Amino acid sequence: MKLRGIRFILIGMIILLFSSYLFSEGERYFTIGRVKYSGGGDWYNDPQGIPNLLKDLKKRTNIKAQTQQKIVTLTDNKIYDTPFLFITGHGNINFTPDEVKNLRNYLLAGGFLYADDDYGMDEAIRREMKKVFPDKELTEVPFSHPIYNSFYDFSKTGPPKIHEHYEGPPKGFGIFDDWGRLMVYYTYNSNISDGWVDTYNDSPEVRENAFKMGINIIVYVLSN
Amino acid sequence: MSNYLTYSLKKTKLNYSQNKMTLVEILLITCAGILVFYLYRKNISGIPLFPKITLLTLRSIVILIVLLFISNFFFYKTKKYYQKKQITFLIDTSESMTIPDVGTTRFDKAINILKDLLNFWGSNFHLKIIEFSSEAKIVHNLKTIKPDGKSTSLEKALSEVMREKSEVILLSDGINNSGEVYSSLEKLKETKVFSIGIGKDGLKDIKLTEVIYPRIAVQEEDVLVKAVIFQENAKGEKIKVVLKQEKGLISSSDIVLKNEENIVELKFKAKKSGLIEYQMEIIPTEDEKIKQNNFKNFYINISKNKFKGVFLSAAPHPELAFLKREISKFEKFDFTYFIFRDKNNFYPQYVNNKKQTTPIRKNLLSTITTSDILVIQDVPPNYFSDIELKEIRDFVLNKRGSLLLLGGENGFLSDGYKNNYIDDLLPFNLTGRKNYFEDVFKVQLEKNNSEHPLVSLSDDVLENIKIWENVGTVFSLNKIDKIKPEVNILVWAEKGQSKFPFIVLRKYYHSKIVVIFTDGLWQMYFKNPDVSKSATYYSKLIYQILLFLSIKLDETLTINLDRDNYQDNDEVNFFVDINSDKKIDDIKIKVTGEQGKIEDILYTQDTSLNNRYEGKFEVANEGKYKIEIEAISDDKVLFKNVKNFDVLPSFLEFERTKLNKDLLKDISNKTDGKYYDFNNYQEIKKDISLKKDKIIEREKIEVRQLPIFLIIIMMLLILEWVVRRRWGLP
Numbered sequence: 001m002k003l004r005g006i007r008f009i010l011i012g013m014i015i016l017l018f019s020s021y022l023f024s025e026g027e028r029y030f031t032i033g034r035v036k037y038s039g040g041g042d043w044y045n046d047p048q049g050i051p052n053l054l055k056d057l058k059k060r061t062n063i064k065a066q067t068q069q070k071i072v073t074l075t076d077n078k079i080y081d082t083p084f085l086f087i088t089g090h091g092n093i094n095f096t097p098d099e100v101k102n103l104r105n106y107l108l109a110g111g112f113l114y115a116d117d118d119y120g121m122d123e124a125i126r127r128e129m130k131k132v133f134p135d136k137e138l139t140e141v142p143f144s145h146p147i148y149n150s151f152y153d154f155s156k157t158g159p160p161k162i163h164e165h166y167e168g169p170p171k172g173f174g175i176f177d178d179w180g181r182l183m184v185y186y187t188y189n190s191n192i193s194d195g196w197v198d199t200y201n202d203s204p205e206v207r208e209n210a211f212k213m214g215i216n217i218i219v220y221v222l223s224n
Numbered sequence: 225m226s227n228y229l230t231y232s233l234k235k236t237k238l239n240y241s242q243n244k245m246t247l248v249e250i251l252l253i254t255c256a257g258i259l260v261f262y263l264y265r266k267n268i269s270g271i272p273l274f275p276k277i278t279l280l281t282l283r284s285i286v287i288l289i290v291l292l293f294i295s296n297f298f299f300y301k302t303k304k305y306y307q308k309k310q311i312t313f314l315i316d317t318s319e320s321m322t323i324p325d326v327g328t329t330r331f332d333k334a335i336n337i338l339k340d341l342l343n344f345w346g347s348n349f350h351l352k353i354i355e356f357s358s359e360a361k362i363v364h365n366l367k368t369i370k371p372d373g374k375s376t377s378l379e380k381a382l383s384e385v386m387r388e389k390s391e392v393i394l395l396s397d398g399i400n401n402s403g404e405v406y407s408s409l410e411k412l413k414e415t416k417v418f419s420i421g422i423g424k425d426g427l428k429d430i431k432l433t434e435v436i437y438p439r440i441a442v443q444e445e446d447v448l449v450k451a452v453i454f455q456e457n458a459k460g461e462k463i464k465v466v467l468k469q470e471k472g473l474i475s476s477s478d479i480v481l482k483n484e485e486n487i488v489e490l491k492f493k494a495k496k497s498g499l500i501e502y503q504m505e506i507i508p509t510e511d512e513k514i515k516q517n518n519f520k521n522f523y524i525n526i527s528k529n530k531f532k533g534v535f536l537s538a539a540p541h542p543e544l545a546f547l548k549r550e551i552s553k554f555e556k557f558d559f560t561y562f563i564f565r566d567k568n569n570f571y572p573q574y575v576n577n578k579k580q581t582t583p584i585r586k587n588l589l590s591t592i593t594t595s596d597i598l599v600i601q602d603v604p605p606n607y608f609s610d611i612e613l614k615e616i617r618d619f620v621l622n623k624r625g626s627l628l629l630l631g632g633e634n635g636f637l638s639d640g641y642k643n644n645y646i647d648d649l650l651p652f653n654l655t656g657r658k659n660y661f662e663d664v665f666k667v668q669l670e671k672n673n674s675e676h677p678l679v680s681l682s683d684d685v686l687e688n689i690k691i692w693e694n695v696g697t698v699f700s701l702n703k704i705d706k707i708k709p710e711v712n713i714l715v716w717a718e719k720g721q722s723k724f725p726f727i728v729l730r731k732y733y734h735s736k737i738v739v740i741f742t743d744g745l746w747q748m749y750f751k752n753p754d755v756s757k758s759a760t761y762y763s764k765l766i767y768q769i770l771l772f773l774s775i776k777l778d779e780t781l782t783i784n785l786d787r788d789n790y791q792d793n794d795e796v797n798f799f800v801d802i803n804s805d806k807k808i809d810d811i812k813i814k815v816t817g818e819q820g821k822i823e824d825i826l827y828t829q830d831t832s833l834n835n836r837y838e839g840k841f842e843v844a845n846e847g848k849y850k851i852e853i854e855a856i857s858d859d860k861v862l863f864k865n866v867k868n869f870d871v872l873p874s875f876l877e878f879e880r881t882k883l884n885k886d887l888l889k890d891i892s893n894k895t896d897g898k899y900y901d902f903n904n905y906q907e908i909k910k911d912i913s914l915k916k917d918k919i920i921e922r923e924k925i926e927v928r929q930l931p932i933f934l935i936i937i938m939m940l941l942i943l944e945w946v947v948r949r950r951w952g953l954p
Binding site: 028030061062063064077080083109110111144145146149150151179180181218219221222223224 | 537538539540541542544545546548549552553561563564565566571572574576577579633662700746747749750751
């Protein structure tokens with residue numbers, strides 16, 4: 001009985017050690033920071049989306065990634081732990097002056113922001129990005145841009161349509177730095193991130209396109 | 225007196241142990257005393273008490289005196305007497321004393337003051353006059369001294385009065401350019417130095433003190449060179465600074481000298497590549513006496529302006545994205561990126577958003593071999609075939625290629641690179657232990673390498689050190705401690721008391737291998753809140769590293785001297801750089817002047833840099849000199865070069881000619897003396913008193929030397945004999 005108890009403790013300790021090792025290994029791998037913002041636009045929408053995308057990224061590429069997202073506010077220095085931020089929702093977004101300043105610094109220093117309109121975010125994201133870069137415009141990203149061909153080929157179709165919220169085709173807009181680097185990528189009438197969760201009964205083809213475009217965006221950020 | 229007694233007894237004790245004769249004497253006397261006392265007691269029993277005590281006392285006194293005599297007992301006798309005070313004059317006869325800025329020359333003023341003081345004090349003191357320039361000597365005839373055109377050594381002057389108990393009057397302009405003054409002052413014990421400063425602002429001089437320039441620059445790119453100009457008595461003057469290459473003007477600037485030290489910036493574009501000699505010159509003004517310090521020569525390695533590189537990365541990674549982004553900003557570099565998708569395939573490639581042909585495996589080697597530099601970012605060793613590793617080795621060893629290894633989890637694993645084709649190229653030994661750690665390390669520039677071009681974030685050394693102090697921390701590190709001996713560690717990563725190499729350079733004959741032991745440069749840059757500044761520094765660091773690795777100069781032997789011209793008895797320091805693919809066994813050096821060959825030449829090899837030698841020799845006379853150097857490999861002369869230089873008449877005395885009041889004041893204050901300006905020196909007449917010195921001398925007198933003691937002994941013995949006779953004792 002005594003022997004079994006000691007054995008049990010030893011196995012427990014080994015598992016604990018091993019799991020902490022795994023955890024520490026994963027901490028330094030790539031992840032996505034989900035931006036928590038004020039204004040009431042459901043920043044937390046589809047919480048399983050990013051973990052699902054990261055799991056697929058690990059399966060399909062040799063990029064070392066965590067499978068957990070980071071929740072960050074724009075005034076938090078944690079945003080500098082990852083080069084990739086994601087913002088989504090439906091409705092209003094309101095960046096404070098500090099958030100505007102910090103996001104601008106982050107993006108100019110090499111950070112990337114992917115914004116996905118999950119319906120009703122268009123006006124707010126355009127307004128807030130104008131605060132961040134008053135001198136720059138959101139312009140449509142041409143299909144020849146590497147973001148459409150960094151891993152999978154979307155160079156003929158552009159961003160895939162997952163859910164239609166408005167009339168017309170899906171579009172991808174961007175803000176570029178002075179050297180031509182895409183700092184902000186914004187998908188409109190596409191809603192790629194909805195395809196990363198299984199709650200909307202989308203067809204496998206539609207979801208596959210959502211994962212492919214998601215992976216393209218990450219590969220672009222990490223290799224260009 | 226008791227002290228003397230103690231001392232004398234101690235001394236006696238010493239005598240016992242050291243002087244055998246004295247010991248024997250003491251023993252004999254003691255034995256004799258015991259014998260006398262014994263015989264007295266045995267043969268003269270029954271004598272009355274009074275004569276018995278008298279005899280005993282007399283004999284005891286004799287024995288005591290004899291003992292004192294033998295033990296060399298001594299005491300001191302004090303003598304007092306008075307003598308005339310000694311005053312020593314130190315007269316500066318160096319070349320700077322010919323400057324006529326005190327109504328007359330400084331030297332004439334000094335002589336006038338000396339004569340005035342001598343007249344005032346008359347013959348009431350002992351006089352000594354010493355003249356000094358580079359040497360010091362006693363003056364016997366005042367008419368014979370005059371300025372001798374030499375440099376000034378206050379050290380030599382002060383050492384002449386070091387052992388004297390004297391009051392010293394120093395007549396000088398305080399311009400000291402030979403020897404160390406302060407160490408001499410500490411040796412002055414009983415000497416007070418009264419200084420009389422002779423001089424005012426001195427001559428006008430405009431001097432090029434330093435040229436700040438990049439060691440390496442790129443053809444057709446702006447090169448910034450700074451001239452540091454010192455002015456004395458030329459404030460507000462307009463001067464012209466010119467930069468020449470092979471006697472042709474390439475840049476110039478007119479400035480007004482506003483401060484004591486002025487900085488002029490000149491820009492130019494280098495037209496041809498190679499090791500180019502430049503000359504910076506201040507055009508002398510009409511009334512400038514010293515023109516020899518108006519120019520300086522220097523070399524810049526101008527490299528070609530386009531380089532090809534290959535970047536191999538294990539996978540998409542923030543570090544890759546950061547480096548690729550920065551490299552894309554440098555027009556000089558044309559990189560091909562191979563980002564492994566798996567062991568055999570690569571990701572599609574875009575450069576500046578333009579699609580490139582997706583790299584294929586079979587093109588990897590041909591792309592590498594036509595490049596100048598190969599960057600390997602954390603690629604696991606097993607991603608390469610043996611043939612590829614062999615080719616990479618050949619690229620570095622035989623094709624003058626450079627290698628930049630970036631850290632990470634996979635790249636420095638011992639199971640792959642150890643014992644494979646590139647193992648011996650690596651600057652470190654792999655141990656087999658896990659070496660990648662995520663932690664916060666402070667980055668610190670290795671002090672000895674603060675001027676190294678690879679880590680020069682500013683052309684100004686002090687500014688470079690300051691930048692590195694603020695460069696921030698690194699968040700991941702390959703902790704490698706087995707660095708190979710010949711490797712140059714340029715930057716350290718510190719954690720508490722431990723420090724690990726962060727950026728290292730290994731020169732493998734002509735090839736250069738740099739390792740950065742992290743995959744977190746992106747974080748260093750990214751986490752620095754001051755984006756505008758850090759972007760410049762990190763970008764510059766990457767640029768410097770790539771440029772340093774890419775530059776390949778023609779095979780040459782260059783000779784650099786530490787100065788552009790010398791004065792007699794100067795030490796000449798020389799540096800020899802041999803840029804060659806072959807190992808140099810030794811160098812042969814020959815220096816000849818108009819007076820013949822210089823034999824005494826010392827040189828060593830600088831082990832931190834391949835094929836670099838440095839050495840020194842002295843030039844005794846003015847004239848033209850020639851230094852010839854041959855590089856020897858396998859008993860054959862591989863390279864030969866000659867450099868000429870001049871040894872000019874001394875102008876050191878005219879470089880900074882303003883009265884150095886501070887030094888003279890220091891000399892006086894530290895010796896309890898006083899400083900006077902030449903126009904109010906009259907106070908010295910009151911401050912130095914000619915009252916005769918009271919001399920107290922103590923004379924040591926030993927008992928042995930006093931005949932009175934012998935007489936006393938004799939008298940006591942006679943008295944003892946008389947007593948015995950008186951009482952009829954035998």
